[in-house]
Amino acid sequence: MPSEDRDRDPTTVRSLAVTAEDVVNAFVYTRENPGQAVLRATPPFHGRMRARLHVYRVDDSPATGAVHLEAAALLDDEIVAAYPTLAEVEQRLDGEASAETVREQRADALEAWAERARESILESATLETANGTHRVSVRTLG
Numbered sequence: 001m002p003s004e005d006r007d008r009d010p011t012t013v014r015s016l017a018v019t020a021e022d023v024v025n026a027f028v029y030t031r032e033n034p035g036q037a038v039l040r041a042t043p044p045f046h047g048r049m050r051a052r053l054h055v056y057r058v059d060d061s062p063a064t065g066a067v068h069l070e071a072a073a074l075l076d077d078e079i080v081a082a083y084p085t086l087a088e089v090e091q092r093l094d095g096e097a098s099a100e101t102v103r104e105q106r107a108d109a110l111e112a113w114a115e116r117a118r119e120s121i122l123e124s125a126t127l128e129t130a131n132g133t134h135r136v137s138v139r140t141l142g
Helices: 003-007 020-032 077-081 086-092 099-118
Strands: 015-019 036-041 048-050 052-056 067-070 124-129 132-141
Touching: 015 020, 015 036, 020 036, 020 052, 020 099, 067 124, 077 099, 086 099
Parallel strands: 015 048, 015 132
Antiparallel strands: 036 052, 036 067, 124 132
């Protein structure tokens, strides 16, 4: 395979480096906003890559050759399921709290969740490529 083709082949990637903060921020953004946030690696591809936070409304990866990895795919399933919703906070407060108290309680719950999430990033993930799936190791920076 010519070097130029290898540079655009995401199956050459063996490991992705991510920051825990990028993973958590991508997950929260996607849950709370109309756009999508992912961890993105862009060509040229090589064995060890850095995946960075990327927010979009229209997926340009087919045109750019970038690989997108959803933050939920990098987090333990229990952490994903434990994401605190506004409705859960309101229910826990039993409708007896002011809107400000609900917002404060939700902010506290999100902060506690984010702390746990930063510690629960998985050691491997699966990339979706044009040729099928490709498993890579995940390294957390910082």
